[in-house]
Amino acid sequence: MPVTLKNQIVLVVGASSGIGRSIAVQFAREGATVMASARRQDRLQALQNELAEENIEIGISTADATNAAAMEELASRTVEQFEKIDILVYATGTNTPDRAMTRLSTKTWDEVIGVNLNGAYYATRAVLPAMRERKSGHLIYIASISGLVPDISGAAYQASKRGMLGLAHAIRVEEKENGIRTCVVCPGLVDTEILEKRPVKPPPEMLAKALQADDVAEAVLFVAKLPPRAAVPEMQIMPTML
């Protein structure tokens, strides 16, 4: 029997577009209480308004995931507003058109690692102590198939995604005795705004076969609804025809 998400508090970091936005919408429609965070206030406001039209209330809060203090404040605001955090979804991510080693600067390397990996650590660090005290929590990270299989997504992106796998698995080993689960989700191509950051956007015939953000959100929802005794440490989700 899947566990109900009603009365569960879900913090989604990276909820203003793409996969994170779909995750926020689907959790909210399942009855979870959602705090949606990212940097773009206008996008978060639009998400809140869209769900309000369905009589669903969510919290929104802007925060830059590359700032450890901002992640601490976000966790505190969420707890102040909703009392606890049951599930953290880290769906924040970026890449760069200057991804090839011939073009990659140290500044861009730092930016990609900062958003994709350091932010995941900062957000985790901010929510973990209270989860440990409550002996319960679920940390779900959106990594990428690029964290498992070598490709042309760039050294910084692949290093960051492999790093996320390490982060998630290490935490699972340390924290499972505290009832804390981790899941690192590795999607293949998804048709979202991050593709604008490729040197060349995938052609329409490839995009037609790509996953949609909602597909990844469905997979995350499945993981979140498993009973506390069951964990999915790692999951791949791929477009069938790519």
Ligand SMILES: NC(=O)c1ccc[n+]([C@@H]2O[C@H](COP(=O)([O-])OP(=O)(O)OC[C@H]3O[C@@H](n4cnc5c(N)ncnc54)[C@H](OP(=O)(O)O)[C@@H]3O)[C@@H](O)[C@H]2O)c1
């Ligand atoms: N699309 C794909 O093909 C694909 C495949 C595998 C994995 N992924 C991964 O899926 C995750 C979500 O990406 P997406 O495809 O949904 O792309 P997206 O639509 O561009 O979403 C990226 C999200 O990250 C947020 N973000 C970026 N920098 C941030 C920062 N400094 N602080 C807080 N939030 C920040 C963005 O919000 P703001 O700009 O408003 O801050 C946005 O909500 C990423 O980790 C990506 O690597 C994507």
